[in-house]
Amino acid sequence: MSESDRLDIEAIMRQLPHRYPFLLVDRVLECVASHHCVALKNVTINEPFFQGHFTGRPVMPGVLIVEALAQAAGILAFKTAKVVPDINTLFYFVAIDNARFRKPVVPGDQLMLKVTLKRAFKGIWKFHCLAEVEGKEVASAEIMVAPETKPRSGAAG
Numbered sequence: 489m490s491e492s493d494r495l496d497i498e499a500i501m502r503q504l505p506h507r508y509p510f511l512l513v514d515r516v517l518e519c520v521a522s523h524h525c526v527a528l529k530n531v532t533i534n535e536p537f538f539q540g541h542f543t544g545r546p547v548m549p550g551v552l553i554v555e556a557l558a559q560a561a562g563i564l565a566f567k568t569a570k571v572v573p574d575i576n577t578l579f580y581f582v583a584i585d586n587a588r589f590r591k592p593v594v595p596g597d598q599l600m601l602k603v604t605l606k607r608a609f610k611g612i613w614k615f616h617c618l619a620e621v622e623g624k625e626v627a628s629a630e631i632m633v634a635p636e637t638k639p640r641s642g643a644a645g
Contacts (some may be wrong), residue, residue: 493518495563503563505573509536512556513601516563524604525564529556533595548593553627554584557617560601561631565613568605569635582612583632591626593619599626611635 495503495516504511512529519525531548538546558581565579566572573579593599602618612634619627 493520495519500563503566503573504559505578506559510555511559512552513559513563516560519564519567521564521568521570522605524602525560525567527560527563527601527603529599529601531593531595531597531599535595538595546595548597548599550587550589550627553589553593553599553619554587554617554629554631555581556599557601557603557615557619557627557629558631558633560603561613561615561617561633564603564605564615565633565635568608568613571635577635579613579633579635581631582634585630585632587627587629589627591621591624593621593626597621603631606630 497514500513500516513527514530516525516527533546537549537552541547541549562579571577598621600620602620604616606614606616612632615631617629617631618625
């Protein structure tokens, strides 16, 4: 694995349009274009969603686990497409299939996000996604994303 396969938070912020409190990927450990991405999310009690989910028993909402997986898929999609995102180029989360939640994710957990590109066809990218804590599956899903490319200002057309 080369150093370029790893991304710190600054590099992630160049790859994703998300920002706090909705940026849910803290580090990319490995990203191999056209194949897979392994990223992590450190889950802390400071997360704003823990204030109300749930009082007395904080649990990370499943939809946010899926969003974290989708963000990891977005990083892999941009790397595979050799595109740096900007206001004119984004990947949108367009579908989720077979989502399963196996165990609650709580403050102090380190959520490992594992995303594998299954196929890209007619602009739709499909990924198999797995979230783990301490090597045990906590969630999984099939996620699809699609690019939107807006014409640049001043472009003919």
